[in-house]
Amino acid sequence: MSQNLFLCSGTARPSARWLDAFPEGVCHEQAGVLASARPGDVVWVEAAHDDWLDRLGALVKRLPGCHLVVVSMTPDSTEALAALDRGARGYCHALAVPSMFRDVELVVRHGGLWVGPDLMARVVGAAGRALAPQAEVQPPSLSEREAEVAREVVNGLSNKEIAAKLGITERTVKAHMGAIFEKLGVRDRLQLVLRLSEHHDLSLPVH
Structure with missing residues (x-):
């Protein structure tokens, strides 16, 4: 044991x-x-x-x-x-x-x-900035709102900050995060950034 x-x-x-x-x-x-x-x-x-x-x-x-x-x-x-x-x-x-x-x-x-959440947000933001390609591609499996949430994760924002920026509740952000993780087959925010970078999807477009 x-x-x-x-x-x-x-x-x-x-x-x-x-x-x-x-x-x-x-x-x-x-x-x-x-x-x-x-x-x-x-x-x-x-x-x-x-x-x-x-x-x-x-x-x-x-x-x-x-x-x-x-x-x-x-x-x-x-x-x-x-x-x-x-x-x-x-x-x-x-x-x-x-x-x-x-x-x-x-x-x-x-x-x-x-x-911890604070440092993870910083790490994710740094990774997103370092890995982001020039092309702007949106993962076809994500809805428009999910793509917005994913973009802010890449920018290093916390759930609370994403909620405030998008005018939605933190609970709604968590629901979107769960859907994003499931659709893209990832377990956490850092994996999300790396997963998107593999498919050149980091620079998600603003609609």
């Missing part, structure tokens, strides 16, 4: 909420993590370690079959991008609610990437 392992030290311990999320979770110092981790395990690294980036990099190299997640008391996009650059599959607040910790675990165990 897969484990949740927390990298502990004199300056980093799991929060009570993490322990609530994973009552069977284990706290080890680095040598213990390396000795006990098995492929498929999730290893949580607290950014409170003075050398957390080096520790993270070492664990990624030594434990290629594990999923590394960084938690931070003061999360910010620069730190998150540094964590992802070193090989982390997730990044979240060290005091997240137990249900969010479990969501992060589920996503990374299934090969996904967890960075």
Whole structure:
């Protein structure tokens, strides 16, 4: 059975909420993590370690079959991008609610990437700008409104921002997103941008 392992030290311990999320979770110092981790395990690294980036990099190299997640008391996009650059599959607040910790675990165990909605919007926007081709093509499977929503996702807007810009409710945006994901066979916003780029559909036309 897969484990949740927390990298502990004199300056980093799991929060009570993490322990609530994973009552069977284990706290080890680095040598213990390396000795006990098995492929498929999730290893949580607290950014409170003075050398957390080096520790993270070492664990990624030594434990290629594990999923590394960084938690931070003061999360910010620069730190998150540094964590992802070193090989982390997730990044979240060290005091997240137990249900969010479990969501992060589920996503990374299934090969996904967890960075939170704010950073994901930035990443998606950057990817859209970098990948957008010159041609303006609309995926034929999308309705006019779905194409509008998809275009704003490519621009890096959140559901709330899309709702405000298009004059619709956030619930309606979520419904359109569900339809878009299903029609294009994607699971998240970043996959949507990459999927559209494969077919030169990023620069969706304004109607």
